[in-house]
Amino acid sequence: MSAAMNPGVTDLWPFLVLVTVGFLPNEIWRVLGLVLARGLNEDSQVVLWSRAVATATLAGVIAKLLLFSNGSLAAIPLAVRLTAAAVGFVAFLVAKRSVFAGVAVGESVLLAGGYLFVS
Amino acid sequence: MGHGQAMPGSNPSLLTFNSSAAAFFGGARSAFMSVFFVVLAGTYVGLGALAHDFGLSAFWLTLSTVLVWAAPAQVILISGIGTGAALFEVALAVTLSAIRLFPMVVALLPLVRTRSTRLHDLLLPTHFTSVSMWVESLRLLPMLPAEQRAAFCNGLSVGYMGAAVGFGFVGYYLAAGLPPLLAATLLFLTPLSFLISTARNARMMMDRLALGIGLALGALLTIMHVEFDLMWAGVGGGTLAYAIHRLREARA
Known part of the structure; x- marks a missing residue:
C-alpha cells in the first residue's frame, strides 16, 4: 500500500484485504468440507470421525483463545482467564448442564477478577 | 432435555x-x-x-x-x-x-x-x-x-x-x-x-474424549509453539478419541 495510490483504490483497500486475508483463507475449509461430504451418509464412520476431529479442533481453538488472547482480553491475567473458564464449566455441570448458567458464572468471575487484578 | x-x-x-x-x-x-x-x-x-x-x-x-x-x-x-x-x-x-x-x-x-x-x-x-x-x-x-x-x-x-x-x-x-x-x-x-x-x-463418550484430549493437546502444542498446532490437536486428538470409541465398541 503506497501513499501515491488514488483515493478510489485506498477506499477499496480494506475490502480487498477482507476478501483475500479474511474471507478466502476462512472459506476454503468450508468448501473442502462440502467436497468431501458428497456421498457420505449420516451414519458413516468418516462422518463420526469428522465429528471427533471437529470437536478436538474446536477444543484446540478454545485452549489457544484462553492461553493467547487478543485485544483487550490480553490485558486480563492468564490465571484469571483460566479460573473464570474452569469455574464457569463447574457451574454448567452443577446447574444441570445449563449453558446459560455456565456462561453467566464464568463471565462474572472474569469481570470480578479483572476488576481486582487489573488497573 | x-x-x-x-x-x-x-x-x-x-x-x-x-x-x-x-x-x-x-x-x-x-x-x-x-x-x-x-x-x-x-x-x-x-x-x-x-x-x-x-x-x-x-x-x-x-x-x-x-x-x-x-x-x-x-x-x-x-x-x-x-x-x-x-x-x-x-x-x-x-x-x-x-x-x-x-x-x-x-x-x-x-x-x-x-x-x-x-x-x-x-x-x-x-x-x-x-x-x-x-x-x-x-x-x-x-x-x-x-x-x-x-x-x-x-x-x-x-x-x-x-x-x-x-x-x-x-x-x-x-x-x-x-x-x-x-x-x-x-x-x-x-x-x-x-x-x-x-x-x-458431548453426549457420547467419544465427544467427551475429543473435547478433553483436544483441550490438553491444544494447550500443550500452543505453549510449545508447534507449527500448525490446531491441526495436530484436531487430527491427533480426534483420531485418538475415535480410536478409543471403536475399541470400546468392539469389546462391548
Missing part, C-alpha cells in the same frame, strides 16, 4: 412443520430463543467496538460478518489489520483458526441432505457453518424430518447472522463508551461459550 435420548437417527421426528417456509421460520425462532443469541450479541458488540477502535467502517464490519462468519477469524483479522501485522501472517492465522470448519461441514451436511438434495441447496448451509449453528444443528436436526432440515438450518443461521450484524452495529456506535474491562468480558464470551456448549453437546 432428555439426556442421551436425542441420539441421531434413533428417534422419530419430534419437530415437524407444514412447509419449508415454516421450517425456515421455526429455525429463526429457535435462534432467537437459544443461549447463542445472547452469546452472539455480546461477542459482536465486542467485535463492533474492536472494529471501531481500529478505524474500520461499520459497513466493512457487516461485510466481514456476512462473508467470514466466524468470530475467532474476525478477531484475528480485525486486530491483525489494526495493529499493522504482515498480511500474509494474518491470512495464515485466519486459515489455521478456520480448519475446524472442514470436519464440521463434513459432519453436518449428511444430516441436512436428502436423496433429492442438489449441490446448490448445500451451498448456504456450508457457508453458514459456524460453532453456534453447528452445535444447535447437531442437537436439533435429528428431531426433524430430513426434507425440512436444510430450511430449518438456514433459518437458524439467518437468525444468528442477523443478530451478529445488528449487535455489531450496536458495539460499533457504543465503542467510545465501552470500558476496556467490559470489552475484555465480551471477547471472553467466544472461548467460554465454545467450551460450555461443546461440552453440553
